[in-house]
Amino acid sequence: MSDQVLNQVLIAIIAVVVAPFIGGFLAGIDRKLTARLQGRYGPPILQPFYDFFKLLGKSKIATSRTQFIWLISYLVFMIACLVFLVLQQDLLLLVFLLGFAGISFVLAGFSTKSPYSHFGANRELLQILSYEPILLLFALAVYAENGSFMISSIMENSTPLLVSLWPVFIAVLVALTIKMRKSPFDISTSHHGHQELVKGIMTEISGPYYALVTLTEWYELVLVLGLIALFWSNPLWVGILIALAAFILELLIDNINARVTGGLMVRICWAAALVLCVLNILYIYFMRGVA
Amino acid sequence: MGIIQKSQIKSPWILHFCNSSCNGCDIEVLACLTPLYDVERFGLVNMGNPKHADVLVVTGPVNYRTARVLKNLYNQIPDPKMVIAVGACASTGGVFHNCYNILGGVDKVIPVDVYVPGCAARPEAIIDGVVLALQKLSKAVGVAK
Numbered sequence: 001m002s003d004q005v006l007n008q009v010l011i012a013i014i015a016v017v018v019a020p021f022i023g024g025f026l027a028g029i030d031r032k033l034t035a036r037l038q039g040r041y042g043p044p045i046l047q048p049f050y051d052f053f054k055l056l057g058k059s060k061i062a063t064s065r066t067q068f069i070w071l072i073s074y075l076v077f078m079i080a081c082l083v084f085l086v087l088q089q090d091l092l093l094l095v096f097l098l099g100f101a102g103i104s105f106v107l108a109g110f111s112t113k114s115p116y117s118h119f120g121a122n123r124e125l126l127q128i129l130s131y132e133p134i135l136l137l138f139a140l141a142v143y144a145e146n147g148s149f150m151i152s153s154i155m156e157n158s159t160p161l162l163v164s165l166w167p168v169f170i171a172v173l174v175a176l177t178i179k180m181r182k183s184p185f186d187i188s189t190s191h192h193g194h195q196e197l198v199k200g201i202m203t204e205i206s207g208p209y210y211a212l213v214t215l216t217e218w219y220e221l222v223l224v225l226g227l228i229a230l231f232w233s234n235p236l237w238v239g240i241l242i243a244l245a246a247f248i249l250e251l252l253i254d255n256i257n258a259r260v261t262g263g264l265m266v267r268i269c270w271a272a273a274l275v276l277c278v279l280n281i282l283y284i285y286f287m288r289g290v291a
Numbered sequence: 292m293g294i295i296q297k298s299q300i301k302s303p304w305i306l307h308f309c310n311s312s313c314n315g316c317d318i319e320v321l322a323c324l325t326p327l328y329d330v331e332r333f334g335l336v337n338m339g340n341p342k343h344a345d346v347l348v349v350t351g352p353v354n355y356r357t358a359r360v361l362k363n364l365y366n367q368i369p370d371p372k373m374v375i376a377v378g379a380c381a382s383t384g385g386v387f388h389n390c391y392n393i394l395g396g397v398d399k400v401i402p403v404d405v406y407v408p409g410c411a412a413r414p415e416a417i418i419d420g421v422v423l424a425l426q427k428l429s430k431a432v433g434v435a436k
Contacts (some may be wrong), residue, residue, distance in 0.1 A: 047302065051334070053297075056295055199339060203342070
């Protein structure tokens, strides 16, 4: 029994250590591919790591002490989500933790006096309003399919989720666009150098604090791609390939779309969430009732 | 010579500020970001926010109105930071040097590290200026060969 606990602790530690490297590497591929799609040569693959360490070396200019607390909690809750995923725990609880991580980031934006930061935080709230129903309905759809919220039950199931939950998969891809802060849904802040509203929610976050947010975003990227990999968990490498394909697809969507307004984003996401997810869940229950 | 010092010269994010320039140099600064020159291959990103920037790229001569703004922007950039004066006007005041409203070059208000000549400065000259600034920065942080 204690061997099993030790094993789980080991898995959690490895995931927490390795995830930022994967996330940073994917971010590097993101910047290179985006540059190539725009007809540029692009920065080296390791550029996100250079940016990260440079930001760590900058002097601290904090406009609010509470901001730091919220940024730390953003990071800690994101790591907790990732640990939940790798230890194959409860999917519903993971979604709630992810929701609180997002809210922490919003509060970090609200804890300064800058109006641009407040604008960005309001827009981040709109984003949360858009993607949370999708992730919640994803968890409910998994329950409808497997009769359990546990991720371990997904891993044990021999038929992949993608077969019966493909409409939910499409909805989760929409959520991935928001989580990766890509066009057309990068309304609160964007990874591209220049954007209106100064830098949205990131306006007052500078130096080492910016590095902290970058680190959290790498964890977030790995976590959301991990959730997508769950759609084909047997064998898992197919799921990982699907997640990588989804990642490349997001880069393509990012470069061929303009930013939409907040209201339109909420409408698109709720259409995807309510129509695709609810119909999918109803269909599963209906077919079970017939059989 | 740690990993932070090495990274500092590989990821300069620039903040572009136009004093009272004729916009000639501004267009050339933005031309550096186009696919033809693509300064992002050196890690340069054009930031719209002084709190995220490392290098302040200033164009045009300083007048009494913009002096306060320029000082404010300079103070908002976290250390270590570099200032590049792009064009003849930003370096010395240029054709505007005797105007009643002009203080002179950027160095009248904030310390300048690199002066880029030209009217308007060519994108190649601006990229050269940024490289020069990075060499200066690498000497300052102690990674120069």
